Amino acid sequence: MQSSCVWAVRFCPAPVRLLVKLLTFGSVALTLTAGAAGLPPLTGELQIHDPSTIIKCGDSYWVFGTGTGISSRVSKDLVNWMEGSRIFREAPAWTTKVNPKSLGKFWAPDLVRSHGQYLLYYSISSWGSRESAIGLARSPTLDPKGPDYGWRDDGIVIRTSSNDDHNAIDPSVLLDPDGRLWLAFGSYWSGIKLVELNPKTGLRLATNSPIHSIAWNGAIEAACLHQRGDSYYLFVNWGQCCRGTNSTYEIRMGRSTSVTGPYLDRDGKNLLQGGGSMLMATEGHRIGPGHAGILNVAGKDFLSYHFYNARQHGRAELGITTLKWSDDGWPEVPVSDTPR
Numbered sequence: 001m002q003s004s005c006v007w008a009v010r011f012c013p014a015p016v017r018l019l020v021k022l023l024t025f026g027s028v029a030l031t032l033t034a035g036a037a038g039l040p041p042l043t044g045e046l047q048i049h050d051p052s053t054i055i056k057c058g059d060s061y062w063v064f065g066t067g068t069g070i071s072s073r074v075s076k077d078l079v080n081w082m083e084g085s086r087i088f089r090e091a092p093a094w095t096t097k098v099n100p101k102s103l104g105k106f107w108a109p110d111l112v113r114s115h116g117q118y119l120l121y122y123s124i125s126s127w128g129s130r131e132s133a134i135g136l137a138r139s140p141t142l143d144p145k146g147p148d149y150g151w152r153d154d155g156i157v158i159r160t161s162s163n164d165d166h167n168a169i170d171p172s173v174l175l176d177p178d179g180r181l182w183l184a185f186g187s188y189w190s191g192i193k194l195v196e197l198n199p200k201t202g203l204r205l206a207t208n209s210p211i212h213s214i215a216w217n218g219a220i221e222a223a224c225l226h227q228r229g230d231s232y233y234l235f236v237n238w239g240q241c242c243r244g245t246n247s248t249y250e251i252r253m254g255r256s257t258s259v260t261g262p263y264l265d266r267d268g269k270n271l272l273q274g275g276g277s278m279l280m281a282t283e284g285h286r287i288g289p290g291h292a293g294i295l296n297v298a299g300k301d302f303l304s305y306h307f308y309n310a311r312q313h314g315r316a317e318l319g320i321t322t323l324k325w326s327d328d329g330w331p332e333v334p335v336s337d338t339p340r
């Protein structure tokens with residue numbers, strides 16, 4: 001792709017040459033070309049499952065996903081992606097004590113920058129189990145070439161067992177405008193939970209700090225918290241994941257004036273009572289979209305997610321689309337954003 005663009009630069013008129021250079025080489029092109037139709041088709045190393053919120057460090061964008069040691073992808077422009085480094089070379093010793101079947105494969109990470117550190121949350125579990133925990137790792141930078149790069153594991157943030165009615169997986173972290181740090185998590189059973197964290201340590205605010213219930217459905221997981229203006233938004237997945245082209249994931253949503261809820265959908269139904277307005281579902285070769293994340297670049301909002309690519313035999317891949325907002329404050333995926 002890059003070589004053909006370089007060829008085009010030599011023979012196109014000056015204004016076109018400038019646009020091609022921006023599209024190919026400069027992340028600044030994002031602010032000039034990302035309109036209703038979204039980004040150009042993504043290229044490179046796109047295979048990822050349960051992607052984190054995309055976050056920028058220096059001149060690069062990073063996304064982390066499920067995998068041995070926690071996998072990552074990195075891009076300069078949100079379009080062309082490369083394989084990044086793994087967080088852990090060896091699994092922290094405590095993880096196998098929580099669930100011996102986890103075998104160093106960590107699920108559904110998410111991260112935020114707080115007090116000069118990147119705080120990365122990840123899940124320890126095994127299929128269908130509540131013997132689970134959300135752990136925390138931290139680093140001053142995401143750049144492996146940085147002089148202060150290095151991940152320190154800070155252990156367990158929250159843990160569940162078969163005696164609990166909820167499951168400590170699928171973390172989503174939000175630093176709100178007041179500087180308070182919140183963690184949404186959960187999968188199936190009694191649904192999605194919310195707990196407050198200490199923004200300096202990244203750990204639970206107190207060992208007995210309240211756990212709030214914020215959403216429930218018969219098949220629910222993969223929460224994503226987002227704050228915009230005076231509203232808090234909760235995105236969740238309904239349906240089944242991890243089945244390739246047979247996956248039934250779809251992204252549902254609600255909003256609230258308080259981070260602790262209640263979250264109501266566009267019809268006013270509480271997400272704790274099975275409410276949830278549709279944001280994105282299967283379309284074309286984009287099967288079972290899930291694990292939403294929102295990134296703002298130069299005033300434009302983008303929705304990241306994974307989907308099972310029917311053109312790649314159901315392989316899980318990264319997707320990014322523009323996110324618009326209705327006059328009454330609801331996020332919408334533009335109809336012109338065709339799946340890729």
